[in-house]
Amino acid sequence: VVMMATSDVAARDALRATVRAVVQQCMSARLQVKPPSTEEADDAMYVEIRRGIVIYLCFLKGADSDVVQKAVKAIANVRLSFNPKTGSTGSILEIQGDILIVPQASLGGKIKGKAVQYHGNIGKDDGQQLYQEFVTFCETEVTRNRTSIGSQCPLVHHGTYGNRQVLSVVTNGPFTHLFEF
Helix, strand or coil, X not given: CCCCCHHHHHHHHHHCCCEEEEXXXXXXXXXXXXXXXXXXXXXXXXXXXXXXXXEEEEXXXXXXXXXXXXXXXXXXXXXXXXXXXXXXXXXXXXXCCXXXXXXXXXXXXXXXXXXXXXXXECCHHHHHHHHHHHHHHHHHHHHHHHHHHCCCCCCEEECCCCCCCCEEEECXXXXXXXXXX
């Protein structure tokens, strides 16, 4: 039996990630946000982005608004994307790229035997609220950036939390990163 002091437990819990994001650079992406009403129907709804990033997002137990805001600021400002104007990398805000946010609860899965378990994921209602906050914070960051540089606002689109969705992504290289907050 290993005994831990309260401060050790608090330190361990502080190191545990509560938001997991996979960020993928893309040339374009298309996400189905509403499935067709019947197999024969042609009434599915989609959102599309141009050059930018796709953010696959999962909330784990312990996630809160503060860590969501921290994650948005970090992802929006990290220099991952090639900037053709400068010839170097820049943030998605600097290159004025679009953002597509896709809820991806499967990122919280852990292999147990031959199955995957999701016991570490946050509850659906809390996850949905944090997802909406993430989307809102992204829109705010993009709008704030547009104001500071005075140009056309890039697109911010998002999927529907809790639904299966059809996604198509055109990438310009295997440029995918996993970030935990």
